[in-house]
Amino acid sequence: MQIKTHYEDGKYFECNIPDEDIEVMPGVPWGNVSQPFTPAFWRLACIANGAISDTARYHLGTSLKEEVIACLLGGHGVKGELGLAAFDYLCKKNIVNEYYSVEDIELMLREPLDIDGRFIKYRYPRQKAKYIFVALQYLNSNTPPLEGGKKLRDWLTAIPGIGYKTASWIARNWLDATDIAILDIHIHRAGVIAGIFLPNDNVAKDYLRMENNFVQLANGIGIPANVLDNQIWNELRTAPATVRKMLEEKSVASVDRCGLPASHNSSTNRNYKLFASVQ
Numbered sequence: 001m002q003i004k005t006h007y008e009d010g011k012y013f014e015c016n017i018p019d020e021d022i023e024v025m026p027g028v029p030w031g032n033v034s035q036p037f038t039p040a041f042w043r044l045a046c047i048a049n050g051a052i053s054d055t056a057r058y059h060l061g062t063s064l065k066e067e068v069i070a071c072l073l074g075g076h077g078v079k080g081e082l083g084l085a086a087f088d089y090l091c092k093k094n095i096v097n098e099y100y101s102v103e104d105i106e107l108m109l110r111e112p113l114d115i116d117g118r119f120i121k122y123r124y125p126r127q128k129a130k131y132i133f134v135a136l137q138y139l140n141s142n143t144p145p146l147e148g149g150k151k152l153r154d155w156l157t158a159i160p161g162i163g164y165k166t167a168s169w170i171a172r173n174w175l176d177a178t179d180i181a182i183l184d185i186h187i188h189r190a191g192v193i194a195g196i197f198l199p200n201d202n203v204a205k206d207y208l209r210m211e212n213n214f215v216q217l218a219n220g221i222g223i224p225a226n227v228l229d230n231q232i233w234n235e236l237r238t239a240p241a242t243v244r245k246m247l248e249e250k251s252v253a254s255v256d257r258c259g260l261p262a263s264h265n266s267s268t269n270r271n272y273k274l275f276a277s278v279q
Contacts, residue, residue, distance in 0.1 A: 002033045002040060015044050024220040025213075028195045036242060037193040037235075043221040046231050058173045058226065060087065065096045065139050071169045072131050072161065076184075078123055085113040086122045096136070105129035131161030149177020164207040178224040181214040183207060186236040187229055188258045191217075193246050199256035236261075 002017040017040045018024075020032045024039045031038025060070035069090060074083035086109060093100075093108055100108070109125035122128075138159050145151040149171045156167035168180045181187065183203050188210075191197030196213040203210060218225035236243050240261035247260055254260045 002030075015047055017043055025196070025216050028217065028220075030221075031194075036239075037190055037246060039194055039217060039221050042190075042194075042228060042231065043223055045235065046223045046227055049231065058176060058230070060084070060173060061091075063096065064144060064170075064174055065136060066091065067170050067174045068135050068139065068156070068159075068162075069095060069132055071166050071173070072128060072135060073122075075166060075169075081115050082113065082120060082122060085115050085120075089113060090132075095132070100133070102129050102133045105132055127161075131159075134161065135159050146175065149175050149180040152177070153180050163204075164211075165203070168211075172226045172229070176226060178218075178226050179215065181211045181218075181225055182229050182233075183210055183214070184233065185258065186233050187214065189243055189247060189261075190232045190236055192250060192252060192258050193243075197258070199247075199250075199252045199258045202257060 001019060015033075017033050018030050020030050020038075020040065022030055024030050028039065030040045033040035033044050035041060059067070061067040066087075070083070070087040073086045073090075074080060089111065090105075090108060095105070095108075106125050106129035109122045109129055112119035112121055145155050149168075152175060153164070153167040153171040156162050156170055157164060162170075165183055169182045171177050171180055172182060188197055188201065188203060191201075191210070191214060192199050194217065196217050197210060201210055214229070215225045218228045221228075223231075244260050244262075247258070252258060252260060
């Protein structure tokens, strides 16, 4: 048994984790809790950050329609701060309750956005305007199933511009769903390091199989899948140099589907200082 104690906010807590050679799921050992990105590491990281009891932060909108718009504006090629700024601007224009044409929405998305005193233009205004317009039409004409994450996710994929990943993001946020996963590049890389994915697994073709592996890992370490994917996303995007080193140790190349993060940014988040002090 790996027993780790951690001190934070004036309190100690103890986390018991199985020995590193014990399998958390077939073919995947727990690993050393002090080694970044092992299953044992992820269990301790989630518990240490108090992430398990905090799900309110997943909601970006105040309605499912707003959640759909927020997630459509984020994703690949758009930084989180920019997507949220665009979402906030559209909400101020009452995008959900007022009728706007595709052209109207595109014009709004072309407005420079104030992000920490810098005015930045949103990427893909024409494409995203079309997606938002069609999504609102669909949501206004159909009743979504809210009994579970998979049901809502699969229903959302009928909307043009919304694939499994975006639909999973929406369903995870809105329902706090634990039966689905948001398989972005960070989750793919973390899965390769943990041993549940291969470098050339194809998210576009193998989403459901990869999702099943991820949910199985989450269940195995006793962390809800929605908490785990959010924790991984926050960790990996702030430690690209560490991620690159660990992927290279597994013979991952830049040409593989999971790729390699740029090595010039070595910023880390609080967990690396946190785990350096774990006894």
